[in-house]
Amino acid sequence: MHAPLSKNLLNLCDSIGFLIIEEIPVWGNDDPQSFPDNPLTEKWLKEMIERDYNHPCVVGWSVGNELRDSLPNWGKKLLTSAQHDYIVSMLDYIDILDTTRLKTYVSLTCYSEGVNYSNEPIDKVDLICLNSYGNSPQAVRTTHENFPGKPIFLSEVGLNQIGPAPDAMLQDRLIRYMNEMKTYPYLVGISYWCYNDYRSNYKGTPESGFREWGVVDEQRKPKTAYQQLKEIYKNWNQ
Structure with missing residues (x-):
């Protein structure tokens, strides 16, 4: 979620040991x-950290998601100078508020052509977070080559909506990708997008009004994809 979570959800995460990175709503x-x-x-960041500081489920803070220049084609997108400086100033502000948790932002540009430390403030983060809905293994490998020495978390991965049916399955290519990436020693985790189907008016949403990416439907009934994802997550890095 790209905004502070409800107290009920945070309490649930605390109770089951589900670790999260909270984020303020700066996106795109x-x-x-x-x-x-x-x-x-x-103000948003300060309110979020002060409100949720004592939740053990919160292991990090994120200052934004998928910031990028709107003009170049995909594969060549970089941060604008304002976005770059925004990230730096906000990560520095986290240091004032909380030095005990990981700090990060979620990047779509850390594997772009021409990216480097001068235009991507990876040196300021504790954990590299990136999203990929294409060739995810290549995106992760390129990020590691560009910025070695820091752990990487694939914070969103997917290919296409899988549909609402009980027998809806993950794409074979995505399964191959995820099983391959499990072996990367510098990749600490993969977060599939997403757990449940959800209401949205975003472009490409079916007539049902639900984005049908989930491994469970909007009533939390598991699809075949649920068991597939469970199998993928077994035996990490083995």
């Missing part, structure tokens, strides 16, 4: 709040 290539020393985003 045109977010008007992605500029440095923004008092509003600092």
Whole structure:
């Protein structure tokens, strides 16, 4: 989720040992709040950290998701200078508020052509988070080559919506990708998008009004994909 979580959900995560990284709602290539020393985003971050500081399920804070320049084609997108400086200023602000947890942002640009430490502030994070809905193994490998020495978490992965049916399955290619990436020693985890089908008006949403990515449906009834994902997550790094 790209916003602070409800107290009920945080309490549930505490009770079952489900670890999360909380995030403020700064997202995409045109977010008007992605500029440095923004008092509003600092307010959001401070409120989130002060509210949720004592939840053991929270292991990190994220200052944004998928920030990028809107102009170049995919594969060549980089952060704008304002987005870069926004991330730096917010990560520095986390250091003032909480030095006990991981700090990060979720990147779509850390595996782009031409990316380096001067235009991607990876040196400021404790954990590299990236999303990929294409050739995820290549994205992860390229990120590691560009920025060696830091752990990587694949915070979103998928290919296409799988549909609402009980026998809906993960794509064979995605299963191959995830099983391959399990062997990467620098990759600490993979988060499939997503657990449940959910209501949305985002482009490409079926007439049902639900985004049908989930391994369970909107009523939390498991699909075949649920068992497939369970098998993938067995025996990590073995």
